[in-house]
Amino acid sequence: MNIEDLNKELLMNEALIVHCSCCGKAAEKNQSRTFPHDLRNAIDVLDSGNxxxxxxxIWAQHQHTFGDVGVILKVRDIDSITSVSFSDSGSFRDPETQMLCSGGEPLSDSSLADTFEKSLMHNEWTIKNSDVVAIYVKNFSDELSVSKYDLLEVHYPNKSDDFYELMGGKGTFCTELININSNQVEEMFPGLPLWSFVDGKVVSSKGNVVSLSSIYG
Structure with missing residues (x-):
């Protein structure tokens, strides 16, 4: 299989490849790994190719992802895809090589077909060396959930200002699940278009149907 074969299948199925900001990060203490920093870092990592x-x-009838907001990829070459699985492959990062170890298999005609024919929940592909062409949101109208590391105010009943000064202030940094909307997402990534699925088509935040041949053609 070559990159032309892959792009042909993606175009035929009107499918997108997305890397999403994961919502399950309650214990995360590193701001760079929470929204929106994680997606900005992902853009740089994918560009580096390392x-x-x-x-x-995902496609219109199958929008299962690891999060509500993500980046949409254009794979640069077939070797950019390091593994493919039609379900969660249980990937984890090797601390020495920094590459993902996955229960997936190499990309082939068979594994590509399995993605479209056997995926029930989210499938998992591990990918490097790609261009980010747009930002993905699960929808334009409803709230979107993301994990954000931020200063959270904490109030203790009947405590004086001296107590808060001793504690270092009324806030503490923590990661919490928050809800945002697509307009806020668009403001955070001003250089990229915002896309979602609407009535079975990929549509931009401006209301235009996106021609995927512009990516895969």
Whole structure:
């Protein structure tokens, strides 16, 4: 299989490859690994071509992802895809090589077909060396959930200002699940278009149907 074969299948199925900001990060203490910093870092990592990231292939009838907001990839060459699985492959990062270890298999005609024919929940592809062409949101109208590391105010009943000064202030940094909307996402990534699925088509935040041949053609 070559990159032309892959792009042909993605175009035929009107599918996108996305890397999403994972919502399950309650214990995360590193701000760079929470929204929106994680996606900005992902753009840089994919551009560098050195490290792979966990991604999902989605289409109008199958929009299962690891999060509500993500980046949309254009794979540069067939070797950019390091593994393919039609389900969660249980990937983890090797601390020495920094590459993902995955229960997936190499990309082939068979594994590509399995993604479209056997995926029930989210599938998992590990991918490096790709261009980010747009930002993905699960929808334009409803709230979107993301994990954000931020200063959270904590109030203790009947405590004086001296107590708060001793504690270092009324806030503490922590990661919490918050809800945002697509307009806020668009403001955070001003250089990239915002896309979602609407009525079975990929549509931009401006309301235009996106021609995927512009990516895969």
């Amino acid at each position: 490290i792979d990231l966990s991604c999902s292939v």
